Amino acid sequence: MLRLVSMAMPDSRPIGVFDSGMGGLTVLSELVQKLPNETFLYLGDTARVPYGSRSPRTVRRYSLEIASFLEQHDIKMLVVACNTATAHALPQLTERMKVPVIGVIEPGVRALLSSTRSRKVGVIGTRSTIKSAAYETEIQKLDPGVTVVSQACPLFVPIVEEGWMNKDFTRLAIREYLAPLRDQGVDAVVLGCTHYPLIRAAIQQEFPGFSLIDSSIEMAGAVSASVRATGIEAAGSGSVKILVTDVTEQLSSLQNLFFPHPVSGVEEILLPELSTTP
Amino acid sequence: MLRLVSMAMPDSRPIGVFDSGMGGLTVLSELVQKLPNETFLYLGDTARVPYGSRSPRTVRRYSLEIASFLEQHDIKMLVVACNTATAHALPQLTERMKVPVIGVIEPGVRALLSSTRSRKVGVIGTRSTIKSAAYETEIQKLDPGVTVVSQACPLFVPIVEEGWMNKDFTRLAIREYLAPLRDQGVDAVVLGCTHYPLIRAAIQQEFPGFSLIDSSIEMAGAVSASVRATGIEAAGSGSVKILVTDVTEQLSSLQNLFFPHPVSGVEEILLPELSTTP
Numbered sequence: 001m002l003r004l005v006s007m008a009m010p011d012s013r014p015i016g017v018f019d020s021g022m023g024g025l026t027v028l029s030e031l032v033q034k035l036p037n038e039t040f041l042y043l044g045d046t047a048r049v050p051y052g053s054r055s056p057r058t059v060r061r062y063s064l065e066i067a068s069f070l071e072q073h074d075i076k077m078l079v080v081a082c083n084t085a086t087a088h089a090l091p092q093l094t095e096r097m098k099v100p101v102i103g104v105i106e107p108g109v110r111a112l113l114s115s116t117r118s119r120k121v122g123v124i125g126t127r128s129t130i131k132s133a134a135y136e137t138e139i140q141k142l143d144p145g146v147t148v149v150s151q152a153c154p155l156f157v158p159i160v161e162e163g164w165m166n167k168d169f170t171r172l173a174i175r176e177y178l179a180p181l182r183d184q185g186v187d188a189v190v191l192g193c194t195h196y197p198l199i200r201a202a203i204q205q206e207f208p209g210f211s212l213i214d215s216s217i218e219m220a221g222a223v224s225a226s227v228r229a230t231g232i233e234a235a236g237s238g239s240v241k242i243l244v245t246d247v248t249e250q251l252s253s254l255q256n257l258f259f260p261h262p263v264s265g266v267e268e269i270l271l272p273e274l275s276t277t278p
Numbered sequence: 279m280l281r282l283v284s285m286a287m288p289d290s291r292p293i294g295v296f297d298s299g300m301g302g303l304t305v306l307s308e309l310v311q312k313l314p315n316e317t318f319l320y321l322g323d324t325a326r327v328p329y330g331s332r333s334p335r336t337v338r339r340y341s342l343e344i345a346s347f348l349e350q351h352d353i354k355m356l357v358v359a360c361n362t363a364t365a366h367a368l369p370q371l372t373e374r375m376k377v378p379v380i381g382v383i384e385p386g387v388r389a390l391l392s393s394t395r396s397r398k399v400g401v402i403g404t405r406s407t408i409k410s411a412a413y414e415t416e417i418q419k420l421d422p423g424v425t426v427v428s429q430a431c432p433l434f435v436p437i438v439e440e441g442w443m444n445k446d447f448t449r450l451a452i453r454e455y456l457a458p459l460r461d462q463g464v465d466a467v468v469l470g471c472t473h474y475p476l477i478r479a480a481i482q483q484e485f486p487g488f489s490l491i492d493s494s495i496e497m498a499g500a501v502s503a504s505v506r507a508t509g510i511e512a513a514g515s516g517s518v519k520i521l522v523t524d525v526t527e528q529l530s531s532l533q534n535l536f537f538p539h540p541v542s543g544v545e546e547i548l549l550p551e552l553s554t555t556p
Contacts, residue, residue, distance in 0.1 A: 047336050048326050058325050058524045131527055158436045169454065172447040246336045249409055273551045 010235035014039040015227070016075035018066045021049030022251070023157070023194035024081030025258035027104065028240065030220030031079070032261055035227060038238045041073055045271070047246035050157060051084040052126025052193070059128065063089035065271050067097055075099060076232050079223055083125055083192050083215070087134035100226060107222040108190045108215035109138045113146065115188040115211040120147045122181040122210070125192030127152040135192055149184050153177045153193075160195040161254065165202055174199070174206045182207055191215055198257065242266045288513035292317040293505070294353035296344045299327030300529070301435070301472035302359030303536035305382065306518065308498030309357070310539055313505060316516045319351055323549070325524035328435060329362040330404025330471070337406065341367035343549050345375055353377060354510050357501055361403055361470050361493070365412035378504060385500040386468045386493035387416045391424065393466040393489040398425045400459040400488070403470030405430040413470055427462050431455045431471075438473040439532065443480055452477070452484045460485055469493055476535070520544045 015038050017028050022044050031040065043066055045051075051059050063085045067078060078101045080086045080093065086103035094101045112121050123135040130152040139148050155173050164170050181189060188211040191197060197214045204212055227233055240263050244251065247268045255263070293316050295306055300322050309318065321344055323329075329337050341363045345356060356379045358364045358371065364381035372379045390399050401413040408430040417426050433451050442448050459467060466489040469475060475492045482490055505511055518541050522529065525546045533544070 047332060049331075053327075053526055053528060054325060055524050055526050127527060154440055155433070155436050155442075158433050162432055164433075167450075167454070169447060169450040172445075172450065176445070176447065246333050248331055248333050249405065250331060 011076055011232040012039065012234050012236070013074050013076035014041040014241075015077045015079060015223070016041050016043070016070035016073065017079040017081050018043040018045070018070065018085070019082040019194060020044070020051035020062075020084060021046050022254040022258055025255065026194045026197050026216040027079070027081035027219055029259050029261060030216050031223060032238065032240060034220050034224040036238050037234045037236060038227070039234060040238070040240045041070065041075060041243065042240065043070060043243045043269075044245070046244045046248055046251065050126065051082060052128045052154070052157070054084075054128060056088040056128070056132065059084055059088040060092055061274055063093060064096065065274050067093050068274070069269070069271055071097065077102065077223070077227065079219070080104060081194060081219070083129045083194065084132075087129050087132035100230065102219070102223055102226060104194075104215050104219045105134055105138050105192075107218035108192065108213055109135060109142060111213045111218045112188050112190045113139065113143050115213060116146065118185050118187040119145060120149065120185045120187065122178075122186040122189035123148060123150045123192050124153050124156075124177065124189060124196065126157065127154050129192055135190065149181050149186050151177055151181060156199060157193065157195045160198045160257075161250070163257070165199055170199065170202055171206055174203055178203065178207055182209065187211060188213065239264045243269050245269060245271055289354055289510040290317065290512050290514070291352050291354040292319040293355045293357060293501070294319050294321070294348035294351065295357040295359050296321040296323070296348065296363070297360040297472060298322070298329035298340075298362060299324050300532040300536055303533065304472045304475050304494040305357065305359035305497055307537050307539060308494050309501060310516065310518060312498050312502040314516050315512045315514060316505070317512060318516070318518045319348065319353060319521065320518065321348060321521045322523070324522045324526055324529065328404065329360060330406045330432070330435070332362075332406060334366040334406075334410065337362055337366040338370055339552055341371060342374065343552050345371050346552070347547070347549055349375065355380065355501070355505065357497070358382060359472060359497070361407045361472065362410075365407050365410035378508065380497070380501055380504060382472075382493050382497045383412055383416050383470075385496035386470065386491055387413060387420060389491045389496045390466055390468045391417065391421050393491060394424065396463050396465040397423060398427065398463045398465065400456075400464040400467035401426060401428045401470050402431050402434075402455065402467060402474065404435065405432050407470055413468065427459050427464050429455055429459060434477060435471065435473045438476045438535075439528070441535070443477050448477065448480055449484055452481055456481065456485055460487065465489060466491065517542045521547050523547060523549055
């Protein structure tokens with residue numbers, strides 16, 4: 001008896017992942033563990049990092065420049081591993097790209113809503129992510145009855161990059177930023193910035209009552225599900241290539257901090273500037 | 279009797295001042311007090327700030343793009359109010375520009391060398407300024423017998439921008455960074471970053487034994503002397519125009535923090551990208 005089995009051909013095109021800098025490697029780190037057969041092309045815009053303090057318009061321009069560059073490298077999916085870029089540019093990226101685009105906010109919000117009992121949730125991130133209210137909007141869309149308390153924590157990124165995860169200094173900054181959330185009855189907090197997972201343990205120690213949601217883990221789950229659902233899985237052994245717009249002094253130390261896996265190459269590229277402002 | 283007096287014509291062209299962001303306004307603030315008749319055109323590259331963590335090559339490219347833009351606005355002098363740009367791009371800027379170019383490092387070094395008695399001096403700045411060893415090179419050039427202890431303090435800029443000048447947190451960071459300098463016998467320290475004058479008082483309180491040199495004040499003195507020496511003074515009433523490459527959320531709060539003077543206008547511009555890398 002003949003049996004027909006529907007089998008998609010393996011799709012060996014790379015998955016494009018981008019972030020304003022090296023922080024998005026925390027997302028890539030989760031991705032390579034969940035999808036070991038895939039080829040990843042990571043682009044960190046280290047010549048213009050951080051996006052968190054730029055205007056929405058400039059973040060959109062930078063994001064579209066990167067998407068357009070990655071498109072030329074024949075990616076099969078675009079993963080926006082940057083909270084600020086997701087907050088400001090996701091609709092424009094989705095509209096422009098022919099391949100699926102996945103942002104970092106929605107998966108984190110779903111996990112956050114599953115974790116809260118007090119129905120008061122916290123969002124922490126860069127100044128620009130918080131100002132965008134992108135997490136708040138997504139939360140209200142999925143569950144309008146939940147109260148959101150947001151807090152920008154601009155010092156957390158430099159603290160992580162300085163490697164000061166376990167200093168008294170860091171504990172003081174964590175208390176300064178997060179005590180108001182606890183005082184308002186928040187019981188679940190989403191780490192709305194790719195750097196924050198590295199101080200997750202310190203935050204948990206200061207605030208043992210919080211459920212902490214790591215966007216990187218949630219997003220990697222969403223990407224993995226989407227790759228499987230759309231039948232674009234690769235076969236064979238995966239690899240990772242890292243592109244940056246500036247090879248800085250700190251590059252390899254940040255790479256080791258955020259991405260403790262093998263990399264097939266790190267390369268500097270010059271992004272073509274878009275002549276029109278989106 | 280006829281008496282001939284040599285009198286230069288007033289030169290009403292603006293003085294161009296640039297920084298990676300808004301920190302250079304501390305220099306501009308000193309300049310407008312010393313040169314009240316001058317017109318100043320300030321450019322803050324807020325779309326690409328901070329330069330302190332970028333590679334020397336990228337800092338040179340950005341600096342030349344800005345100089346070339348300001349040259350088109352017919353400036354009579356270029357003031358490089360950014361320590362990182364001075365460290366990496368001063369020779370290239372001096373070579374390229376037809377007008378005098380003044381960097382922020384040399385004036386600070388001269389004041390530093392006048393202040394030390396132990397002949398052990400400290401330099402604090404961003405990661406990139408310290409890595410460049412530009413202060414060290416200048417110090418050794420002017421007085422090879424002096425010992426230099428350098429310390430990068432990457433958290434000071436975000437602390438200042440967060441307005442946390444008087445927190446316990448800030449005192450801990452100051453101690454963490456500067457205690458090694460005191461322990462090595464340093465008695466004079468140059469604040470090698472335009473943001474640092476705003477935590478000068480907190481540093482002095484933690485380390486009363488240090489002579490602290492404010493590069494902004496020293497540089498304004500050097501610019502003022504050079505304007506007079508070259509006979510390019512303006513007559514009439516001065517004004518200040520601020521150009522930025524990105525109008526960010528934080529812009530007006532930073533402007534108020536660093537520049538408590540009237541401004542005739544703030545305008546966003548798009549810098550033409552140089553096609554070749556210097």
